[in-house]
Amino acid sequence: MPHSRRTPRVAVAVLTAVLLPALGGCSGPRRHITGVQVENGEPVVLLRACHRADYDLIEIYEAVGRTWVALRPPPGTGGPRSFPLHHPPAGWTSDGGPLPPAGDGPRSYGVDVRTTEPAASRVSFGTDDLARLSPGQVWAHARVWTLEEFDSYARTAC
DSSP: HHHHHHHHHHHHHHHHHHHHHHTTTEEEEEEEEOEEEEEEEEEEEEEEEOTBBBEEEEEEEETTTEEEEEEOOTEEEEEEEEHHHTTTOTEEEEEEEOOTTTSOOOOOOEEEEEEESSSSEEEEHHHHHHOOOOEEEEETTTTTEHHHHHHHHHHHHO
């Protein structure tokens, strides 16, 4: 008998834990996405933050030369953004660096993005990954996407 009384309680607890977030309108954690594409032979970082999140800090690492750059956008900078990897946007403060030129042999990069929401994103890539990209393609989450797939993911992940 004790087993039969416990089973409904466990089932109710499990169903409550599963259904309550769905019924409450919670869509789960937001996922910003960061990618890179090649434009005119240069790597371009693509930032996609959810909703009204602003970018707090973008850190770029280059592993071969062990170079680090921290970019701080002005307050209120959010939404879809892009910038050449080696040329941060005007008005953004920069610490560290500069990054080695793209044509100086094989390189390995990491771009970490933090926003005003409790979510972050990262893209890691090497010069070999960039060489695989055709026009209109993006490297993100360790694979090649079309720009449309990347943007669609960014919209649905939020």
